[in-house]
Amino acid sequence: MKKKHLIAGLILSALTAGSAWAQAPLRIGVIGGFSGVFSDLISGEIEAAQMAVDEMGGKVLGRPIEILTADHQNKPDIGVAIARKWYDVDDVKMITGLDTSSVALAVRKIAQEKGRIDIHTVAGTVDLTGPSCSATGAHWVYDTYALAQVVGSALAKAGDDTWFLLTADYAFGHAIERDLTAVVTANGGKIVGTVKHPLATQDFSSFLLQAQASKAKIIALANGGADSVNSIKQANEFAIGKGGQKLVTLVNFATDIQAMTLPLAQGLVLTEAFYWDLNDETRAWTAKFRKRKDKLPNMVIAGAYSATLHYLKAVQAAGTDEAKAVMAKMRELPVNDMMTKNGKLREDGRLVRDMHVFQVKAPSESKSKDDVYKLITTVPGEQAYRPLKDGNCPLVKQ
Numbered sequence: 001m002k003k004k005h006l007i008a009g010l011i012l013s014a015l016t017a018g019s020a021w022a023q024a025p026l027r028i029g030v031i032g033g034f035s036g037v038f039s040d041l042i043s044g045e046i047e048a049a050q051m052a053v054d055e056m057g058g059k060v061l062g063r064p065i066e067i068l069t070a071d072h073q074n075k076p077d078i079g080v081a082i083a084r085k086w087y088d089v090d091d092v093k094m095i096t097g098l099d100t101s102s103v104a105l106a107v108r109k110i111a112q113e114k115g116r117i118d119i120h121t122v123a124g125t126v127d128l129t130g131p132s133c134s135a136t137g138a139h140w141v142y143d144t145y146a147l148a149q150v151v152g153s154a155l156a157k158a159g160d161d162t163w164f165l166l167t168a169d170y171a172f173g174h175a176i177e178r179d180l181t182a183v184v185t186a187n188g189g190k191i192v193g194t195v196k197h198p199l200a201t202q203d204f205s206s207f208l209l210q211a212q213a214s215k216a217k218i219i220a221l222a223n224g225g226a227d228s229v230n231s232i233k234q235a236n237e238f239a240i241g242k243g244g245q246k247l248v249t250l251v252n253f254a255t256d257i258q259a260m261t262l263p264l265a266q267g268l269v270l271t272e273a274f275y276w277d278l279n280d281e282t283r284a285w286t287a288k289f290r291k292r293k294d295k296l297p298n299m300v301i302a303g304a305y306s307a308t309l310h311y312l313k314a315v316q317a318a319g320t321d322e323a324k325a326v327m328a329k330m331r332e333l334p335v336n337d338m339m340t341k342n343g344k345l346r347e348d349g350r351l352v353r354d355m356h357v358f359q360v361k362a363p364s365e366s367k368s369k370d371d372v373y374k375l376i377t378t379v380p381g382e383q384a385y386r387p388l389k390d391g392n393c394p395l396v397k398q
Contacts, residue, residue: 025066026321028053028308029086029095031079031107032122034071037200038099038225040255042122045097045304047292052309060315068092074099074199076106083110083118093321094119096140096307099300101125101171108132117323119311121303124224124251125175126386129350133393136323138330138349141273141303144176145386147250148183150271150355150379155218156187160246163189164216166207166231168223169196176222176250192216197223204231208238217246224251229259236264253298257360257372265372268360273353274299274339275373285338296370302339310335343381348393352381 030049032042046069053065068090072079079098086092087110094117098104104123111118112134119138120128126143163184167173173196181191193214195207208231211219219240221231228249235247252270276286276297285305289297314329315321335343335351343353358373366372388396 023063024091025064026060026315027066027068027086027090027092028311029068029070029082029090029092030097030304031070031072031082031095031103032097032099033074033103034069036074036100037227038074038122040259041225041253041298042097042099042300044289044293044295044297044301045121048289048297048301048305049096049308051289051292052305052312055309056312056316060312061319061321065312072100072103074103076103079103079107080110083107087111087114087116093117093315093323094311096121096304096311098123101127101175104128105132105171108134108137111137115323117311117326119307121307122300124172126179126391127171127175129346129348129386130391130393133348133391133395135395136327138307138327138345138351140307140351141299142251142271142355143350143385144172144179146355146384147271148176148179149386150357150384151248151250151269152180152183152220153187154357155246155248155269156184156189160217161189162192162214162216163218163220164192164211164214165194165220165222166204166211167194167196168199168227170199172224173222180220180222180250197227199227201227202230204234205238207231208235208240212238212240212243212245215245218248219245220248220250222250225256228252229256232260232268233264241267253300254296254370254372255298258296258369262361262363262366262372265360266362269357269376270360271355271357272299272373273355274302275356275358275375276370277373278356278375281338299339306335306337306339309337346388348388348391348396350385350388350391352385354381355379355384 070082096119098120099122101123104120117136121140124144126145128139167177195210197207257265314326318325318329331345340353345351356378357376
């Protein structure tokens with residue numbers, strides 16, 4: 001009898017545990033610098049991630065899905081503290097968002113340590129799929145290599161062979177400066193000078209004067225967010241474009257263009273993975289998004305939706321939230337949504353998708369405040385992103 005009671009107790013315990021697991025929420029964390037220099041850039045990513053949750057019916061494997069949010073204030077130590085608490089205390093299964101490359105790289109280490117998933121939709125450093133690649137991590141929207149490769153090679157081949165770089169002095173700026181330098185020199189160009197500025201700089205005058213004095217044909221802005229917007233505004237005050245030098249932004253977004261206004265930004269050439277007016281599907285998705293937040297979505301907002309939806313589909317297909325099993329499904333399943341067609345998640349964590357080159361419209365070309373881009377060309381993902389063999393990712397067999 002004692003043996004029967006023991007077996008019955010074990011069965012009951014297993015059923016109770018299974019029931020508790022089925023009722024426990026699957027938690028996703030969206031972390032970003034919601035109060036810092038990138039706040040406007042990422043405003044809307046929480047709503048976009050929630051759109052993906054709602055599209056799944058609010059549940060996966062019968063479990064409710066919850067989204068937690070936090071502000072890392074662009075400080076790696078705060079980002080690390082949030083990630084540790086989320087993984088250890090709140091049982092968060094996946095963290096996404098992660099603007100500011102220094103924060104992203106710090107959180108990547110925690111995710112690796114805990115064996116949990118991190119999907120980076122905002123940070124640009126290509127090191128996330130290089131030396132810092134992870135078996136349970138992904139880099140979803142763009143990276144510094146793609147930005148430098150797509151725009152840098154086109155301009156260098158066109159004869160713009162002397163460059164001066166104005167670089168944000170943190171991980172993202174360093175990475176894009178490195179990648180752009182490689183692209184320019186490979187295409188016969190030369191970097192004639194560089195200057196670094198602190199994150200969240202207000203006065204770019206001394207940096208821009210150095211760039212102007214260099215006589216370089218191209219002044220390239222290796223910064224982002226409000227830094228990029230402010231440096232372009234102040235470059236206009238110095239009439240840099242009128243002096244014959246070209247101002248090139250290596251990472252800007254449709255939201256930045258609206259902040260600058262078309263008279264100031266017209267003619268800028270840039271790269272994005274998403275634009276609301278590309279086709280009927282992008283327009284329909286944007287209409288749904290704007291019912292939640294009346295703002296033009298950029299590629300990182302669209303990326304928050306795309307990454308969250310693909311993750312949840314992988315959990316459903318894997319039948320578990322165990323990180324390695326889910327990541328295996330994420331690599332197995334093609335990524336298909338309004339911004340990506342037949343995208344492939346590589347073993348280094350890079351999502352390979354097409355990238356688009358846009359030029360900012362002149363005011364006379366624009367039909368509305370949201371009509372900011374005209375498409376120049378689409379670059380296939382295989383050409384836009386760094387070859388797998390060149391990334392020095394420890395997970396990739398050479």
